[in-house]
Amino acid sequence: MSSIVSYGSYIPRFRIRTEEIAKEWGENPENIKSGLFIHSKSVPGPDEDVLTISAEAAKNALRRTDLDKSKIGAIYVGSESHPYAVKPTSSILVEALGLTYDIHSADYEFACKAGTAAMQNVMAMVDSGQIENGMAIGADTSQGAPGDALEYSASAGGTAILIGKNGFADFNATLSFTTDTPDFWRREGEKYPSHGGRFTGEPAYFKHVLTGAKKMMDKMGTKPEDYDYAIFHQPNGKFPTRAAKMLGFNDEQVKDGLLTPYIGNTYSSSMIIGLSAVLDKAESGDRILGVAFGSGAGSDVFDMTVNDRVKSLKRERAKGVMEQVNNPIWIDYATYVKYRGKIIMRGA
Amino acid sequence: MSEVPRFWRESRHRYRLVGTRCTNCDTLYFPPRVICPTCRRESVGKMKEEEMSGAGEIYSFTVVHDGLEQFKMQIPYVMALVKMKEGPFLTAQIVDCSPEEVKIGTKVTATLRKVRSEGKAGIIQYGYKFTICP
């Protein structure tokens, strides 16, 4: 089966603390921190968007491999904040990364699991022999309405996964679970999304994440203790921690892939940026379970095992996830609303 | 008038810092040139496209406090003359830093950013800017 040949992530350096947002809306930051388990989140700079974030993540993935770029036969970008409504992000990336023009490309959408849907498509193309290698990217610069609970979590970041044969982490299996669930949506032309409040928990996130994970363990005949790392979609810090516990995973298996408490929810990159952080330290033989969730709703599940080729992976050629997490530029709420276009400028 | 055609023609160079090298005198030019100004006729057919690494250092800079309407969000910002590792000089914005962090000789790396957009409905122009190396 196909495998991960390389990977890379990008997190904008600007960050805002939960306290800074809470104070504008008269909320107690301690309630937010203990309720959502989010301390801070990333904020894209005024000149950053899904294209620039995807490009930096993909460049980090390309730096870690000596693979000839002309052997990349597909590039798919999953996001819910593509810069254009019509005009693909993926075609701009072909030029920005210097890939061959003989390439399959498209933009994907499925709330927060568009990036993993892209991964599954690339895996299928590699497995069928249609392409040798392909790149799947999940990136977002999501917005929460001012004062909405989402404002504490909606952040920005991206991860690129280069998939091919003979990579350093093998895909043992992948599966998806999909139902029509109206937990979170945004109509065309609307700036901010709407959500079903408490409805986002049990019938949406937990149902799809838990079912997906259980179906994978049934299929593979595995138990939680067979995995060295487990990564779950993380709209906040609380949901993935609870899902892990309900499934029988312990903190040790989960902590390395849990980033939302520090950088917020990167949406289409949420689970795979956790995977990226795990791949930054995983060793040969490590087994990894990854469960992505997208509102609307569905889950994409991946069972992976790191192999011996990890020893020749050039990780140090690109900045790892924690290295980027620990390199913030703190901003205040005024700068945040300016950067996120939440104030109306003349001529804008 | 729309700048779409011109921008599209130059996009490869702006996205990836692709210049042209005169293989007659081994000089790299950015922006790319069709003919080497030194070798002139000798360089015909000998100009080769080459992508720069993105590594460079600040040669000189200025802090802009009163910028164009489009850049109002970013004031004060730094515009610098960057000397690339491969030789060419180019003018670019230095981002993700405060002006105090920028010095002559500071090492920088190219990053792809939004440079400008033609209003809310127009094309978004992407190009190189630089960030400070940690």
Ligand SMILES: [Zn+2]
């Ligand atoms: Zn010459």
